[in-house]
Structures are given as structure tokens and as C-alpha cells.
Amino acid sequence: MTASKTEKKLLHYTGKAISDFNMITTGDRVLVCLSGGKDSFAMLKILSLLQKRTNNKFSIFAFTLNQGQPGWHDAKLQEWLKESTIPFEVVRRNTFDI
Numbered sequence: 487m488t489a490s491k492t493e494k495k496l497l498h499y500t501g502k503a504i505s506d507f508n509m510i511t512t513g514d515r516v517l518v519c520l521s522g523g524k525d526s527f528a529m530l531k532i533l534s535l536l537q538k539r540t541n542n543k544f545s546i547f548a549f550t551l552n553q554g555q556p557g558w559h560d561a562k563l564q565e566w567l568k569e570s571t572i573p574f575e576v577v578r579r580n581t582f583d584i
Contacts, residue, residue: 493532500532501539514544520574522550522563534572547573554580 489497504510518530533546548567552560560576567574 493535496528496532497535501536504536510544512543516544516546518546518548520548520550520563522558522560530572534570545573547575549574550576551581552576552578554578554582556582 510516516533518526518533520526520530530546530548537544537546550560550563552558564574564576
């Protein structure tokens with residue numbers, strides 16, 4: 487599967503920022519807080535691709551807080567994470583009613 491023009495740009499600029507500012511170094515563990523929205527999902531996807539390009543010089547862990555919002559279903563999200571072999575945890579806390 488070939489990368490789209492947008493994906494290539496995101497990979498380039500994210501990789502450049504990481505390199506320019508020494509944001510991730512060998513052996514680092516990166517936590518991505520995954521809200522289920524497109525921004526955090528895109529960040530996780532791009533970091534996962536960069537991790538593969540660097541032969542796993544850093545590790546990634548995804549974290550999601552299920553706040554008990556009505557209509558929130560994370561089954562598809564968890565399925566994608568499992569298929570992508572990205573370690574993750576979903577913590578369920580009913581903060582929605584507070």
C-alpha cells in the first residue's frame with residue numbers, strides 16, 4: 487500500500503520535528519493518549535510508521551480513558567490497535583456523570 491500525499495507530508499514534517507528538536511531518542515517509550523478523535527489517531531499512526539522506519543528504536547504505548555459517555559464505543563478502536571500490534575490500555579472511569 488502506497489502512502490498518500492498527506493501521509494508522506496505528515497511523516498516528513500513529524501520526523502523532521504523529532505530530529506530537529508531531539509524529541510525522541512533510542513530507547514524512549516512514547517505514550518500517546520488516544521481520545522478516539524482524528525488528531526490523536528493520526529499522531530499514533532504517524533509515530534507507529536516512524537517507529538517501523540527506525541527499526542523500533544523507540545516504543546509506543548496507547549492509552550484511552552473511557553469516560554462513560556453515552557454512545558461511546560471503543561470496540562473498533564481496540565480492534566485496530568490489536569491489528570496494528572500497538573500495545574494499549576483502555577481505562578474505564580465514569581467521569582461523564584460528575
